[in-house]
Amino acid sequence: MINCPDILAPADEDLLSLVYDEGVLATQEQAHFDQCPICQRRLASYSGMNNALLLKLHRCLCPSAVRLNYYCLDVVPTEERVSIASHLLDCPCCADEVVEIRHVQAAFEPFPAASPSLGAVVRRLIATLVVQQAKLVTRSEAPTTGWPRQYQAGTLDLSLHISRQSNGEAMLIGILTSSNPRVTIDAFEGVEVRLYTAPGPLNGEASVKPLLTAQVDEIGNLLLEPIPTGDYIMLIRLPDQEIVIEGLKI
Numbered sequence: 001m002i003n004c005p006d007i008l009a010p011a012d013e014d015l016l017s018l019v020y021d022e023g024v025l026a027t028q029e030q031a032h033f034d035q036c037p038i039c040q041r042r043l044a045s046y047s048g049m050n051n052a053l054l055l056k057l058h059r060c061l062c063p064s065a066v067r068l069n070y071y072c073l074d075v076v077p078t079e080e081r082v083s084i085a086s087h088l089l090d091c092p093c094c095a096d097e098v099v100e101i102r103h104v105q106a107a108f109e110p111f112p113a114a115s116p117s118l119g120a121v122v123r124r125l126i127a128t129l130v131v132q133q134a135k136l137v138t139r140s141e142a143p144t145t146g147w148p149r150q151y152q153a154g155t156l157d158l159s160l161h162i163s164r165q166s167n168g169e170a171m172l173i174g175i176l177t178s179s180n181p182r183v184t185i186d187a188f189e190g191v192e193v194r195l196y197t198a199p200g201p202l203n204g205e206a207s208v209k210p211l212l213t214a215q216v217d218e219i220g221n222l223l224l225e226p227i228p229t230g231d232y233i234m235l236i237r238l239p240d241q242e243i244v245i246e247g248l249k250i
Contacts, residue, residue, distance in 0.1 A: 002038055006036065008028050008029060008031075009029070009038075009039055010032070010039060012046075016046055019047050062093070072098060125244065147162045151245055153243045155178050156243060161174075165226065172227055174193070176216055176220040176222065176236075188216045188220050189217060189218045189220075191238060192236075192237045193215065193236050194213050195212040201233075210235075212224045233245065233248065234248060
């Protein structure tokens with residue numbers, strides 16, 4: 001290392017005090033240092049050697065990261081706790097590490113509140129098919145196809161009917177009512193109705209796209225068209241629950 005010949009150049013001890021953050025230069029020495037590239041290189045060299053020594057010695061003579069974590073949790077024996085506390089007074093690296101450990105531990109939440117799942121937010125209710133009284137069928141009449149159908153889900157009543165367009169394509173018409181006298185018909189206005197090809201989202205795949213969607217009008221009616229032949233599942237998405245209608249065979 002080249003020494004500075006100027007009589008105002010800081011001594012080695014003064015530069016080392018800067019490296020260890022233990023002192024400051026005198027006014028004349030600081031003025032010289034600010035203008036002297038040789039002294040600036042001297043300080044950079046001492047800083048580099050100090051950092052290299054810290055990297056080699058750190059963890060050789062220091063408590064392990066595990067013991068520091070236990071120390072921060074106050075679960076080490078008394079004798080070890082005193083030893084580590086004394087070590088922290090002389091080791092800035094470990095002291096900084098303890099500050100970081102305590103910061104992480106303070107922000108750690110061992111039992112975070114679980115994010116509400118879709119099942120917790122929206123309750124799914126399977127509608128029940130109401131068995132209608134059998135009708136007398138004469139030989140001249142065609143056998144029943146099972147339509148129209150009446151479903152119940154809690155206080156909700158759903159009547160489903162199949163109609164045909166002039167081109168023969170099927171339409172599914174629904175009428176929503178409630179057995180709760182406090183619920184008016186217009187309460188269902190805007191409710192979304194989805195028709196899926198079976199098994200639809202009931203197979204656990206939430207990304208399944210519906211075949212058709214519709215909205216209930218102001219008088220509780222819904223219309224889904226056109227519907228090809230097949231097996232379907234209907235979902236009525238109320239604000240607090242989903243009504244599932246299974247076994248729709250068109």
